Structures are given as C-alpha cells and as structure tokens.
Amino acid sequence: MKRSIPGLAWGVLMASALVAPSWAQTAPDVPPDLSGNSPFWIQDRESQCWAANPHPQENESIAWSGMCEGGLVSGTGTLTWIRAGRITGRDQGTFKEGRLAGRGKITSVDGTAYEGNFPGNGVLTLPDGRKVPARSVRDASGWSIEEPIPGEETK
Numbered sequence: 001m002k003r004s005i006p007g008l009a010w011g012v013l014m015a016s017a018l019v020a021p022s023w024a025q026t027a028p029d030v031p032p033d034l035s036g037n038s039p040f041w042i043q044d045r046e047s048q049c050w051a052a053n054p055h056p057q058e059n060e061s062i063a064w065s066g067m068c069e070g071g072l073v074s075g076t077g078t079l080t081w082i083r084a085g086r087i088t089g090r091d092q093g094t095f096k097e098g099r100l101a102g103r104g105k106i107t108s109v110d111g112t113a114y115e116g117n118f119p120g121n122g123v124l125t126l127p128d129g130r131k132v133p134a135r136s137v138r139d140a141s142g143w144s145i146e147e148p149i150p151g152e153e154t155k
Contacts, residue, residue: 032098034071041098049073052099059084072098093118100143114145 032050033041039056043049049068053060066077072095073079079091079100086109093104100106105115116122116136124134124145136143 032072044073050098051079051095057083066095070097074098106143118143 032052034043034050036043040053041050042053042056042060042062044051044062044064047064047068048071049064049066050071051062051064051073053062061082063080063082064073064077066073066079067075069075074095074097076094077092079095080087081089081091089106089108091100091104091106093100094102096102100118102118103116104118105113107113111125111127113125114122114134114136115125116134118136119138121133121135124132126132135146137146138144
C-alpha cells in the first residue's frame with residue numbers, strides 16, 4: 001500500500017469499490033444469460049441491451065447509450081447504474097460482450113473515479129481530488145481497483 005494514502009482511507013475506498021456496482025464490471029465468468037433468470041445480467045429496458053452485473057442489488061436498473069451487439073452492450077458508450085431511481089455510478093468506455101474492456105472510466109456518486117485500462121494501469125481519483133496511480137484487475141467478482149503502483153506518484 002502506498003504511504004501517501006492513509007490506511008483507513010484506502011480501506012474505505014477498497015470496501016466501497018467492492019460494493020458499488022459501478023466499480024465491479026464483470027460477472028464472475030458467468031456466460032451471458034439473456035433470459036432474465038440470472039441476477040448476474042441486467043437489461044436496459046429502453047435499449048434492450050444486457051450488461052454484466054457482478055453485484056446485483058434490489059431495485060437496480062441500468063441505462064445504456066451505445067451499440068447493442070447480440071443483445072449485449074458493445075462498443076463505445078456509457079452505462080449508468082441506477083438504484084431506487086437514483087444514479088449510483090457511471091461507466092464510460094469500450095464494452096465487449098456486455099463487459100467493460102479496454103480503455104474506460106468508472107465513476108461513483110461520491111466522486112471517486114478510476115480512469116485507465118481494463119485490465120491494466122490507470123489513475124484513481126479520490127473524492128478530495130487526490131490522484132493515485134492504480135491498476136484494475138479482473139477477479140472472481142468483477143473489476144477490482146488494486147493498490148497504487150509502487151514508486152509512482154500523481155498530483
């Protein structure tokens with residue numbers, strides 16, 4: 001863990017990253033289920049496109065602006081996460097087979113954002129505006145934003 005980020009702040013950030021759907025972008029290698037029976041896939045009712053949903057929540061919905069390929073979000077676009085009528089996060093970038101892939105940005109309502117490659121290196125912006133080098137790693141529950149890259153500092 002990078003010394004410039006207090007342990008508690010980093011722990012809170014990581015905990016929120018694991019819970020918020022906007023931070024976790026891929027279902028745990030669950031193949032697309034477009035029947036509506038799998039909680040790991042969610043459909044935008046307007047566009048009829050499906051997206052991976054690694055942390056299903058009650059009263060959750062999405063809004064997709066982009067292309068739909070084979071019924072899945074695809075190409076460049078914006079995926080907005082909504083819970084109980086309120087926006088909880090936004091994912092922008094390139095999507096493939098219903099999942100964020102390549103260059104993108106995920107933002108939560110508290111202002112925390114990660115911009116970079118999925119998977120790969122990027123910059124994590126904290127709610128107070130500090131920027132920290134970080135990387136996204138695909139794990140069993142989706143994309144996790146890992147600890148800062150050792151030896152790198154961003155202002």
